[in-house]
Amino acid sequence: MNVLKYFLVGFLFGIVLTKSEAVSWYRIYEMFQFQSFHMYGIIGIAVATGIVGIQVIKRKNIRDINGLPIEILEKPLGSFRYLIGGISFGLGWALVGSCPGPIFILIGAGFFPVIIVLIGALIGTMIYGALKNKLPH
Amino acid sequence: MDVIFQTWPWYVSGFLIGVVMLLLIYFGKNFGMSTNLQSLCAMTGLGKRIEYFDFDWRANRWNFVVVLGAMAGGFVAVHFMGDPSNVTINPKTIVQLSQMGIEAPNGKLMPSALFGDQIWQSPKSILILLIGGVLIGFGTRYAGGCTSGHAISGLSNLQLPSLKAVIGFFIGGLIMAHFLLPLIF
Numbered sequence: 426m427n428v429l430k431y432f433l434v435g436f437l438f439g440i441v442l443t444k445s446e447a448v449s450w451y452r453i454y455e456m457f458q459f460q461s462f463h464m465y466g467i468i469g470i471a472v473a474t475g476i477v478g479i480q481v482i483k484r485k486n487i488r489d490i491n492g493l494p495i496e497i498l499e500k501p502l503g504s505f506r507y508l509i510g511g512i513s514f515g516l517g518w519a520l521v522g523s524c525p526g527p528i529f530i531l532i533g534a535g536f537f538p539v540i541i542v543l544i545g546a547l548i549g550t551m552i553y554g555a556l557k558n559k560l561p562h
Numbered sequence: 563m564d565v566i567f568q569t570w571p572w573y574v575s576g577f578l579i580g581v582v583m584l585l586l587i588y589f590g591k592n593f594g595m596s597t598n599l600q601s602l603c604a605m606t607g608l609g610k611r612i613e614y615f616d617f618d619w620r621a622n623r624w625n626f627v628v629v630l631g632a633m634a635g636g637f638v639a640v641h642f643m644g645d646p647s648n649v650t651i652n653p654k655t656i657v658q659l660s661q662m663g664i665e666a667p668n669g670k671l672m673p674s675a676l677f678g679d680q681i682w683q684s685p686k687s688i689l690i691l692l693i694g695g696v697l698i699g700f701g702t703r704y705a706g707g708c709t710s711g712h713a714i715s716g717l718s719n720l721q722l723p724s725l726k727a728v729i730g731f732f733i734g735g736l737i738m739a740h741f742l743l744p745l746i747f
Contacts, residue, residue, distance in 0.1 A: 435629060454743075458739060460651075460654055468713055472713070474718075476717075478580065489587070499721065511729065518698060518734070520694040524595070524698065529633050545698070545699060
């Protein structure tokens with residue numbers, strides 16, 4: 426069960442993202458053209474569910490599966506890295522229509538050209554790693 | 563049973579994505595897909611040369627298992643849960659796409675113009691996918707998260723940095739979708 430539970434959560438994630446078509450290049454294009462509410466609805470409800478869930482966890486001091494207190498990571502302060510990194514990410518997201526989760530899901534589903542996107546993403550990660558100390562954050 | 567095969571409505575899908583994030587928090591972890599990119603680089607031993615990859619990637623093995631599950635989920639959903647009614651996008655979107663030479667979905671998740679097997683013979687197509695990947699990988703690690711880490715997890719925890727990142731995602735996405743895509747295709 427230790428490892429299986431992660432597999433099952435991932436499995437649910439893969440099915441939901443595929444059946445909601447959030448992995449589809451078409452849905453991402455349609456979203457950025459403001460021609461459908463579908464993707465905005467998905468993100469909006471996911472965040473609303475998350476906000477309620479996290480508030481319940483915090484207020485009731487709910488412990489995790491191992492009985493340990495739940496600590497939810499705070500993001501480091503800053504602006505530059507979020508805006509510039511975000512813009513770079515957005516350019517790629519709208520070009521190839523997939524963010525990191527869907528990249529893996531689509532490869533698993535058999536869309537092998539997406540492997541090129543994954544290779545690119547790993548190269549991009551290495552570039553960031555190599556330049557990290559020179560970039561403003 | 564039809565509901566399973568048709569496009570899942572946004573309110574069901576959004577709720578389940580929220581549940582996935584909460585389950586990972588309950589397991590004592592967090593929801594973030596792009597961390598796996600950093601772990602994959604670390605696995606190759608890059609940590610000896612680059613500080614950013616010098617960490618114990620084994621501690622993130624659980625996230626690789628989530629990825630494997632997601633890949634299996636994608637496989638099952640595409641091969642056993644499809645329906646010709648899938649990917650019914652706005653007719654206006656279809657007209658715009660046809661002007662760029664990208665075909666209508668007709669039930670397919672991905673356009674052949676970008677992801678068909680013919681792309682292996684086209685250096686331009688390969689370059690497009692590679693550059694898209696580089697922008698995603700660089701951007702998500704610079705911003706410290708992607709759609710799952712910032713848009714879902716970060717906003718759910720009311721993090722201002724995540725809001726800035728999501729605004730960045732949309733600035734980049736809108737520039738690409740409205741100004742650059744028509745130049746590329």
